[in-house]
Amino acid sequence: MIVTVDLFSAATDTRAGAGAAFASIAEQRGWGIDGRALYDVWDRHNKELQRRARPPWTFTQVSRMALRRAYAELGLDPGHAGADLARLHDGIGAWPLWPDVADGLRRVATAARVGLLSNVDDHLARRTRAAALVDPDLLLTSQRLGAFKPDPAIYLAAERAVAPERLVHVAASGRDVRGALEAGIAVVRLARPGHAVDPEGPPPLVEVSDARELAAVVRDL
Secondary structure (H helix, E strand, O other): OEEEEOHHHHHEOHHHHHHHHHHHHHHHHOOOOOHHHHHHHHHHHHHHHHHHOOOOOOHHHHHHHHHHHHHHHOOOOHHHHHHHHHHHHHOHHHOOEOOOHHHHHHHHOOOOEEEEEEOOOHHHHHHOOHHHHOOHHHEEEHHHHOOOOOOHHHHHHHHHHHOOOOEEEEEOOHHHHHHHHHOOOEEEEEOOOOOOOOOOOOOOOEEEOOHHHHHHHHHHO
């Protein structure tokens, strides 16, 4: 069995990591805006663009476009978006994991091979703290798979990439849970602050509130 974990919602406290980076940028520029509030606007535009993104777009290109739109919406200079995104990505290795992740994934690894399934470019996935906790051959990225969540194509491509082993995906966000389930992939939902199941989508197979519970769930599967 292969267990993949979503990188930026289930494994990483992305709002904390990126929010801190945006706070530093805003302070230096005298923008007077909270870093997490800036992240929230950027994240919303990211998700909107990822829903429509298709190859040859990359995660970096989508993120840059989203940041330009976020800055424009907030009345900030969108001309800074390229440099600011590079600064954000340079610091991605400092973004914190959720406190239960390191122990949780080590426990899962006693029952299955563990990877990441994420809307990200390969080089960025390798820089993250989560990458050190999973099989390096199982960094299943949007760049590698040629699709973006929540398009069913990314989940089906991930399933093909690990065949003939069974794929189980650990997701936190509503769009990730729904996308994987609608592609026919078994999903365990890991509840995280700020995320909820899509009420219009199918329910996950099982839900846990702590990554340290995942190993027992995986064994039962």
